[in-house]
Amino acid sequence: MDESHVGRTRRPTIADVAQRAGVSKGLVSFALNDRPGVNVATRRRILAIAAELGWSPDVRARSLSTNRSFALGLVLQRDTEIVAGDPFFPAFIAGVERELSPAGQALVLASVPSHGREADTYRKLASERRVDGVFLADLRAGDERLDLIESLGLAAVTLGHPDVASAFPAVSVDDIDGVIATVDHLADLGHRSIAHVAGSPEMLHASRRGAAFERACERRGIAHRVVDTDFSARQGAEATRALIADAATRPTAICYSNDVMALAGIAVAQRGGLSVPGDLSIAGFDDSEIARHVYPSLTSVATDVVEWGAAAARTLLAAIAGDELDDSELAPAHLVVRESTGAAPAPRRDTPS
Amino acid sequence: MDESHVGRTRRPTIADVAQRAGVSKGLVSFALNDRPGVNVATRRRILAIAAELGWSPDVRARSLSTNRSFALGLVLQRDTEIVAGDPFFPAFIAGVERELSPAGQALVLASVPSHGREADTYRKLASERRVDGVFLADLRAGDERLDLIESLGLAAVTLGHPDVASAFPAVSVDDIDGVIATVDHLADLGHRSIAHVAGSPEMLHASRRGAAFERACERRGIAHRVVDTDFSARQGAEATRALIADAATRPTAICYSNDVMALAGIAVAQRGGLSVPGDLSIAGFDDSEIARHVYPSLTSVATDVVEWGAAAARTLLAAIAGDELDDSELAPAHLVVRESTGAAPAPRRDTPS
DNA sequence: TTGTACGCGTTATCAC
DNA sequence: GTGATAACGCGTACAA
DSSP, X not given: OOGGGOSSOOOOOHHHHHHHHTSOHHHHHHHHTTOSSSOHHHHHHHHHHHXXXXXXXXXXXXXXXXXXXXXXXXXXESOHHHHHHOSHHHHHHHHHHHHHTTTTOEEEEEEESSSHHHHHHHHHHHHTTOOSEEEEOSOBTTOTHHHHHHHTTOEEEEESOOSSOOSSOEEEEOOHHHHHHHHHHHHHTTOOEEEEEEOOTTBHHHHXXXXXXXXXXXXXXXXXXXXXXXXXXXXXXXXXXHHHSSTTTOOSEEEESSHHHHHHHHHHHHHTTOOTTTTOEEEOSBOOGGGGGSSSOOBEEEOOHHHHHHHHHHHHHHHHTTOOOOOEEEOOOEEEOOTTXXXXXXXXXXXXX | OOGGGOSSOOOOOHHHHHHHHTSOHHHHHHHHTTOSSSOHXXXXXXXXXXXXXXXXXXXXXXXXXXXXXXXXXXXXXXXXXXXXXXXXXXXXXXXXXXXXXXXXXXXXXXXXXXXXXHHHHHHHHHHTTOOSEEEEOSOBTTOTHHHHHHHTTOEEEEESOOSSOOSSOEXXXXXXXXXXXXXXXXXXXXXXXXXXXXXXXTBHHHHHHHHHHHHHHHHTTOEEEEEEOOSOHHHXXXXXXXXXXXXTTOOSEEEESSHHHHHHHHHHHHHTTOOTTTTOEEEOSBOOGGGGGSSSOOBEEEOOHHHHHHHHHHHHHHHXXXXXXXXXXXXXXXXXXXXXXXXXXXXXXXXXX
């Protein structure tokens, strides 16, 4: 009858280790945290006993005393349908986890359906002290979250550069290069009229890609158009229908802001009797796995999202640790040419000059 | 010089509220938690002061004293590439969050690349006391996680029924109905040889769908084949290539275990000169948004994944609260017929009988 | 209603 | 340099 161990054994605390080692709680803490001031032999003994007892730190207790949560937050604000088709977040999260897990940090994920509840979610994460910092994705024009997060006393890292003053380090992937490469690729193929099916215009990366697209077209002397969408396949399809409706004015190539819309665009074109890339070249963005497995396979712009997540996590952890950090830039996006883009069709003969 | 408020104001604690209200900490706690034994007027006054001071509970402190984390865990174990194309988790998470957020609970997400690190992740979540319970998705044959989770003292809910004894409630969606409906639909269209491109055979839902497929085919007297994959577009494409390689023996219809593989399958078929659905009918599974926007649009099996997430969250919260729960069953999967399935091609004349 | 111990690890203060 | 002691963080719970 081992009195103190009735039923399930109580998990060992630092006090148990201390008692067993015949030292004080404080010393055990010092030993376990690799801090100076502990005799080497004593430290070894303490560590051995901790291991033997199966002790492991209780984040709750540690959190309370250190005033840190050892967790980072990511708030997703997208329609369910859109986020479901978006390969970004799963990959980003995988990269984040690769860094957080060894660092003993956890990822707290919140998913909000509407803009309104987004600020509340950050406020709640902060007031409940759930997280030490947050990842700011999908930056918007004049993003109010920057001030909010700062006023909440949270650390943060932005994915990309905000268009307003920011107190937080930015980790960016230059996707402009990918846009330019796409336009150049199409221009080299003889296209003289290209459309861009962009994402939501309040999204900074969408508007920047749109602007880069226009600049690139102008540099090459190419007629261009931009259509805004909400990133959904549905709106990608609608935009495509509108663009190709008038055979006389339709572009010979369309670049989309994501692969899902590009796939929908291919479908609309084919349904309208256009061959891709014979009559219409199509380029995506994301280079999702499916891009290389559709027919025609999809030319798309690739970025290393996993690495982006990892870099963002490292930066945020460093910021929380108090390091002053410069913005960092990852490998730029690059174009992966496949079958959906090809030579521009010969000028139409059916339009009398 | 407001001495006690130099720089950033310290966040108010329950002690501040107590002092301001001229009562004890304990009474404030009772008032804030809506527990009986507090004079109505006093309670009102305490709540007013708490609001005025901007007090909000600190989960860390609450966690330490209640021995609860107020957080639930979800461990994703899939290749980055595969999870990126999978619409399940974003939708599932959206549903989970819909329940957790109002309940003051957080979702802790872990993402592990390999099987080996999966058990460690659960162990860590438990030993650090990060979460009170976990969602068990992607059940496997003889899933070792059930025993592990139980031994770790965590609560859990399984997504679907395990094939071994389980201490946890299951929340399931019957996808068998969807499989049967698919086979019946194809049989009604005259198909007499159907293949199933299944997911990983150790995944319970994959093997169960496979078995259901075979039973449904046998019931209708239809020749059938099952090919296992890892759920990736690549293997979906490979499986399709193998299936259609021999024109004499190829099936006239293929059902896939997810939409991504089905899209890859359509591409392989078209590339091989087969028309879909003219020569080959194709059905997917998941009914992702893109399914209705490709050409031909994809017949697929739909389930309400958001609702599944919400139900699983409710069940897990109830289990943590100590309720004894029965397994629950959500609305079954149903087939959404689109263009990628059609009448079986006429029997080949080029094969001399 | 109050007072106070408690949960568990961290850290500042002291003593040898 | 080694180590002990005690206070602290914040909310909960129980005896008084």
